[in-house]
Amino acid sequence: AQRVTQPEKLLSVFKGAPVELKCNYSYSGSPELFWYVQYSRQRLQLLLRHISRESIKGFTADLNKGETSFHLKKPFAQEEDSAMYYCAPGPTRSGYNKLIFGAGTRLAVHP
Amino acid sequence: SAVISQKPSRDICQRGTSLTIQCQVDSQVTMMFWYRQQPGQSLTLIATANQGSEATYESGFVIDKFPISRPNLTFSTLTVSNMSPEDSSIYLCSAQAGTGASPNYGYTFGSGTRLTVV
Numbered sequence: 347a348q349r350v351t352q353p354e355k356l357l358s359v360f361k362g363a364p365v366e367l368k369c370n371y372s373y374s375g376s377p378e379l380f381w382y383v384q385y386s387r388q389r390l391q392l393l394l395r396h397i398s399r400e401s402i403k404g405f406t407a408d409l410n411k412g413e414t415s416f417h418l419k420k421p422f423a424q425e426e427d428s429a430m431y432y433c434a435p436g437p438t439r440s441g442y443n444k445l446i447f448g449a450g451t452r453l454a455v456h457p
Numbered sequence: 458s459a460v461i462s463q464k465p466s467r468d469i470c471q472r473g474t475s476l477t478i479q480c481q482v483d484s485q486v487t488m489m490f491w492y493r494q495q496p497g498q499s500l501t502l503i504a505t506a507n508q509g510s511e512a513t514y515e516s517g518f519v520i521d522k523f524p525i526s527r528p529n530l531t532f533s534t535l536t537v538s539n540m541s542p543e544d545s546s547i548y549l550c551s552a553q554a555g556t557g558a559s560p561n562y563g564y565t566f567g568s569g570t571r572l573t574v575v
Binding site for chain 2: 450
């Protein structure tokens with residue numbers, strides 16, 4: 347069965363500290379992987395995708411196929427990064443098109 | 458990327474009644490999905506809304522309880538039938554936009570419908 351694990355419900359850091367939000371997945375096939383973010387009172391929005399290898403708002407995520415992980419990182423957290431973050435494995439080349447969400451990690455960045 | 462308008466944004470309903478939620482996308486999309494987000498929890502996929510055919514439901518969700526329509530490539534509805542307080546939740550629609558490595562590829566979401574059943 348497709349499964350995604352975000353082990354931390356809450357991650358609390360001070361401004362300027364490094365941040366790593368963990369995500370591990372168990373999937374048949376090679377899924378595409380996404381991170382979504384939900385700021386307070388806003389809709390869920392795409393943060394980044396592994397296929398584009400981009401850096402959005404200073405966040406990066408490296409896909410480690412050996413460890414089946416897709417951890418989200420930022421070297422220096424900002425207060426405006428406080429939000430709910432969801433790891434979401436999605437489509438595979440075999441035609442599995444659904445996006446499945448992890449339990450989410452709430453990031454709280456304190457001044 | 459695709460923009461989704463979802464309505465109503467919230468509603469309070471009596472148990473035993475039904476509510477239909479609508480999602481309109483500003484461009485044609487291949488895939489549309491419906492999720493439920495119960496208080497304090499993550500998103501759970503209810504079903505994939507297929508254009509021109511019956512929706513594909515996830516385990517634990519059935520058509521009689523959550524009938525879905527998808528009459529064209531830009532619109533879908535989800536009905537929550539015979540509601541009980543346990544159905545109180547946020548319901549979200551989603552659309553897959555773009556393809557493959559295109560810059561706008563991803564899944565966009567509606568703003569959600571907050572349903573309270575009393």
